[in-house]
Amino acid sequence: MDAVWMLPVLLVLPLLLWTSSTFVFYFKKCFYVAYMMLLAVISIPICILKSGGRDIENMRVIRFMVHHVKYFLGLRYQVSGWEHLQTDGPYVIISNHQSSLDVLGMMEILPDRCTMIAKKELIWAGTVGMICWLGGIVFINRQKTSDAKNVMSDAAKTMLADKIRLWVFPEGTRNQNGGLLPFKKGAFHLAIQAQVPIIPIVFSSYSNFYLRKEKEFKSGSITLKILPKIETKGLTADDVTTLSEQSFGIMRSAFLEISGQTVQSNGPSTH
Numbered sequence: 001m002d003a004v005w006m007l008p009v010l011l012v013l014p015l016l017l018w019t020s021s022t023f024v025f026y027f028k029k030c031f032y033v034a035y036m037m038l039l040a041v042i043s044i045p046i047c048i049l050k051s052g053g054r055d056i057e058n059m060r061v062i063r064f065m066v067h068h069v070k071y072f073l074g075l076r077y078q079v080s081g082w083e084h085l086q087t088d089g090p091y092v093i094i095s096n097h098q099s100s101l102d103v104l105g106m107m108e109i110l111p112d113r114c115t116m117i118a119k120k121e122l123i124w125a126g127t128v129g130m131i132c133w134l135g136g137i138v139f140i141n142r143q144k145t146s147d148a149k150n151v152m153s154d155a156a157k158t159m160l161a162d163k164i165r166l167w168v169f170p171e172g173t174r175n176q177n178g179g180l181l182p183f184k185k186g187a188f189h190l191a192i193q194a195q196v197p198i199i200p201i202v203f204s205s206y207s208n209f210y211l212r213k214e215k216e217f218k219s220g221s222i223t224l225k226i227l228p229k230i231e232t233k234g235l236t237a238d239d240v241t242t243l244s245e246q247s248f249g250i251m252r253s254a255f256l257e258i259s260g261q262t263v264q265s266n267g268p269s270t271h
């Protein structure tokens with residue numbers, strides 16, 4: 001009897017995937033979330049057995065487990081500038097942030113001993129939150145500036161003591177408006193305080209395959225451009241704004257280049 005009820009579903013599903021872009025959008029989104037949670041379930045015991053608990057080395061496990069997900073979603077990545085990641089010691093990576101799909105791009109190029117800074121709400125995202133905690137991800141409270149500053153200060157000390165790298169999204173939130181949002185200053189304070197270089201990485205626009213408002217999620221290609229590092233040695237807190245504006249300018253230019261489009265500047269942050 002169950003098989004009889006399943007037959008119409010199996011027949012209708014391919015039809016909807018073929019004819020309805022809205023159905024494809026929600027199907028892919030639901031699959032992505034559910035599959036990432038399943039991968040987290042598998043990865044959690046592996047990380048605990050491998051490292052005994054919370055450890056940045058667990059990011060190797062996460063990177064390995066997530067690397068193939070792009071194929072199920074019909075995504076391809078083209079990476080340029082690999083040589084700029086061949087930098088010894090700690091550094092801060094900054095990149096633009098368009099959607100949760102950015103995680104797949106991160107896992108495509110994530111260096112060893114690198115984790116990320118993320119909003120604290122992520123820790124409550126079920127098994128995904130748990131695996132993020134095990135991977136040493138640094139959680140910040142974006143609603144409390146003083147708490148965020150303290151976390152960044154502690155992160156700078158940890159970078160130097162443990163020789164780790166940190167990935168930060170300086171826009172502070174997801175943005176699919178066709179450009180870059182003004183940069184928040186946390187990543188630049190972090191890099192200057194630790195006196196480590198910044199490596200900008202730019203994701204090309206997702207608009208050719210992923211449109212949230214229009215409910216479209218097609219197969220597509222993403223270009224990742226790794227830009228030359230920006231040194232911070234000798235800089236002080238007084239240089240944060242200049243450093244932020246410099247980074248914004250070169251990343252916006254790279255975004256326009258690899259996205260093949262012209263967008264109106266949102267302007268760098270001035271506060």
